[in-house]
Amino acid sequence: MNEHVHAATLSERADEIEEKMMHELAERIATKSVLFGMADGKIEMLNGFEFKKSNPDKYFLMGADPRLPKMPAKPTLIDFFKNRFASLNHLLQSATLALKNGHNEKIVLACLLHDIGVASFIRCDHGYWGAQMIEPYVDEEVSWAVRMHQALRFFPDSSVGYEYPQMYINNFGADYKPEPYIVRDYERARNHKWYMSARLICVNDIYSFDPNAKVNLDDFVDLIGRNFKQPEEGLGFDNTPSSHMWRTLMWPTRYL
Numbered sequence: 001m002n003e004h005v006h007a008a009t010l011s012e013r014a015d016e017i018e019e020k021m022m023h024e025l026a027e028r029i030a031t032k033s034v035l036f037g038m039a040d041g042k043i044e045m046l047n048g049f050e051f052k053k054s055n056p057d058k059y060f061l062m063g064a065d066p067r068l069p070k071m072p073a074k075p076t077l078i079d080f081f082k083n084r085f086a087s088l089n090h091l092l093q094s095a096t097l098a099l100k101n102g103h104n105e106k107i108v109l110a111c112l113l114h115d116i117g118v119a120s121f122i123r124c125d126h127g128y129w130g131a132q133m134i135e136p137y138v139d140e141e142v143s144w145a146v147r148m149h150q151a152l153r154f155f156p157d158s159s160v161g162y163e164y165p166q167m168y169i170n171n172f173g174a175d176y177k178p179e180p181y182i183v184r185d186y187e188r189a190r191n192h193k194w195y196m197s198a199r200l201i202c203v204n205d206i207y208s209f210d211p212n213a214k215v216n217l218d219d220f221v222d223l224i225g226r227n228f229k230q231p232e233e234g235l236g237f238d239n240t241p242s243s244h245m246w247r248t249l250m251w252p253t254r255y256l
């Protein structure tokens, strides 16, 4: 193999890696975690050394990604709602319906936060992830309900008029059966003192109770203030068991 061909192959390979695994920024290189590639059916990881060879003047991103909305130094839950959540409508519709139905603030907050796992982070086990994110900051009943709504959504409860969602039949097929861990968590939840709190999330968990309803995050700022213990240092910097999750949302393309 002559020098020229060898060089071309290396540079092609570098181009391919660049194309596939990362987005190059003006001054820094933003990397993709393995999980992002798995969503495209690929298990692969950036070889930093190889890429640096073709971009010797650039460093990897180790802070904020300039392509994403800027976060303040001490981010609040509202900052995450505004700058990191892909969609607010479903959460605001659910919380607005819970308010209309006269539920207490814990239930309204649980409805407002029940799908933040999906809205900001990941679909698989979104109830469990979402509950873990908020656990240090809300009443235990709220995070418990958020965790359990995921399992309860698959099981009807005629006492509150909740049926198995038609949407799940459309989305997963009529013969879909929840995994055993979901069934077990449902059974545990059924006899729990906060069962009805998680169940009320399901009852208010609809995609649009009124397509013309004006829903606005501003309507919930005071309720969040009363019921979400916003850390003074900012979410991510307060040394709780979920601080790292908020930091990852803030900086999803950091090299380490």
Ligand SMILES: [Fe+2]
Binding pocket: 114, 115, 126, 127, 149, 150
């Ligand atoms: Fe959900």
Ligand SMILES: [Fe+2]
Binding pocket: 090, 114, 115, 205, 206
């Ligand atoms: Fe939902």
